[in-house]
Amino acid sequence: xxxxxxxxxxxxxxxxINGDLKxxxxxxxxxxxxxxxxxxxxxxxxxxxxEKLIISNITKNIFDYxxxxxxxxxxxxxxxxxNAKWTVTKYHFAKLDxxxxxxxxxxxxxxxxxxxxxxxxxxxxxxxxxxxxxxxIQSIAAINYRDEKNINxxxxxxxxxxxxxxxPDFFSNKxxxxxxxxxxxIDINYLPKIIxxxxxxxxxxxxxINYVRxxxxxxxxxxTIFSAVFNKFNGKVLNNKSSKVARFFWTCQTKKINKxxxxxxxxxxxxxxxxxxxxxxxxxxxxxxILTKLGTIKRLNFIVILLLNYWRFKSIVKFFLIKSFIYRxxxxxxxxxx
Numbered sequence: 001x002x003x004x005x006x007x008x009x010x011x012x013x014x015x016x017i018n019g020d021l022k023x024x025x026x027x028x029x030x031x032x033x034x035x036x037x038x039x040x041x042x043x044x045x046x047x048x049x050x051e052k053l054i055i056s057n058i059t060k061n062i063f064d065y066x067x068x069x070x071x072x073x074x075x076x077x078x079x080x081x082x083n084a085k086w087t088v089t090k091y092h093f094a095k096l097d098x099x100x101x102x103x104x105x106x107x108x109x110x111x112x113x114x115x116x117x118x119x120x121x122x123x124x125x126x127x128x129x130x131x132x133x134x135x136x137i138q139s140i141a142a143i144n145y146r147d148e149k150n151i152n153x154x155x156x157x158x159x160x161x162x163x164x165x166x167x168p169d170f171f172s173n174k175x176x177x178x179x180x181x182x183x184x185x186i187d188i189n190y191l192p193k194i195i196x197x198x199x200x201x202x203x204x205x206x207x208x209i210n211y212v213r214x215x216x217x218x219x220x221x222x223x224t225i226f227s228a229v230f231n232k233f234n235g236k237v238l239n240n241k242s243s244k245v246a247r248f249f250w251t252c253q254t255k256k257i258n259k260x261x262x263x264x265x266x267x268x269x270x271x272x273x274x275x276x277x278x279x280x281x282x283x284x285x286x287x288x289x290i291l292t293k294l295g296t297i298k299r300l301n302f303i304v305i306l307l308l309n310y311w312r313f314k315s316i317v318k319f320f321l322i323k324s325f326i327y328r329x330x331x332x333x334x335x336x337x338x
Contacts, residue, residue, distance in 0.1 A: 003113035005134045006044040007036065008102055009120050012078065012094040013051050020282075026058055028120040028280055031288050033062050034295040039127035040067050044112065046105070048073055048098040073101055080202060080222075085209050092221035095181060096198050103191040112188060118273065119182035121280045123291065125301050126272040133185070133245050140186050140194075140229065141236035142179035143248050143275075148240070148258040149178055154215040162212075162228045165204035166197045170232060177237060178216075181226045182275040183246040185236075194229050201228045247271045251287065251311040252278040253319040263312050267305040274308070287311060 011029055013022060029047070036045060045068045049055045052072040059068065077100075080093035095117060106112055114134040118124075133141070146155075156176045163170045186194070205212050205224050213220050229235075238246050241262055249265060250257055265271070279288050290307070294300045 005114040006112045007116045008046040009118050010048045010094045010098045012091050014091050027288055031292040032120050032122050034292050035123040037062050038298045042127050050075055085206050086220055089221045095222050099195050106188050115186045115188055117184045122275045124273055129272045137185045139190050139233040139235055142184045143240045144177040144237045145180050145240050146178040148261045149217045151217055158215045162201050162204055163232050166200040176231045179227050179230050180248045181223045183273050198225050201225050246273040248275045250278050253315040265305050267302045270305045
């Protein structure tokens with residue numbers, strides 16, 4: 001029997017979460033599932049959450065439960081989240097906490113051989129291409145967006161030390177990858193290896209948090225652990241500038257976003273999966289609502305791409321205009337005369 005792929009997303013609600021953040025998280029998952037609902041007959045979809053009832057209630061009108069499931073993870077089982085030292089990103093480790101639960105599920109349901117993990121601030125536009133490439137992944141595949149980060153060789157030194165906390169003999173003479181954990185294809189046979197190694201790497205990273213942040217563009221989260229695993233297992237790199245499988249795409253522009261970040265998506269040959277990290281920001285909340293409505297009609301995918309390109313272009317122009325000399329003169333004169 002030909003084995004199938006499974007798509008999983010993780011949504012963990014922190015204790016005492018405020019209403020706005022909770023509504024934002026639910027809007028994100030509704031957006032993603034709206035796009036994914038067109039492919040229910042082709043892939044299994046799993047949501048891992050510590051609020052099973054809430055997720056079930058918002059998804060019952062989107063998904064046919066024959067090929068959809070919500071797995072509950074107990075708060076006491078959020079070991080990575082609970083042990084993370086940096087409070088700001090404690091729940092950025094929820095993916096790691098979900099791996100054991102997912103592995104248990106796949107041991108009981110052996111008809112799946114590939115797992116796609118997606119962040120909820122994402123959209124799916126073409127499942128068949130994902131199915132085709134997934135069949136060729138032997139370990140793990142992900143976007144390497146190292147070039148879009150403000151890092152240098154010190155990142156490689158840190159990553160090597162992190163990997164050696166689990167595999168002391170590890171050596172590499174090439175630039176190591178920094179992957180986007182918002183989209184990963186994992187061979188299910190590798191899950192036990194990832195689970196086992198993640199704990200050791202996490203303990204090292206947690207112990208050396210300031211060092212990790214200093215050489216990682218002030219970043220600290222599950223991407224450090226997944227990047228270590230990716231580099232050790234020589235994962236398949238997805239090019240963020242040309243991949244037809246997945247892209248990481250900003251719909252805003254700030255001084256922290258590298259100029260090398262992609263700024264255009266082909267509306268004719270668009271990627272199967274697009275991770276939109278800025279779509280959840282408060283000033284872009286209405287955009288998430290627009291995408292969700294468009295996502296109900298699969299034939300409008302090209303309009304979705306046009307909108308993403310427009311939002312990205314508009315943000316770049318606005319950002320550089322505000323930084324321009326003319327704008328600064330205008331702003332200064334306005335304060336003097338008005």
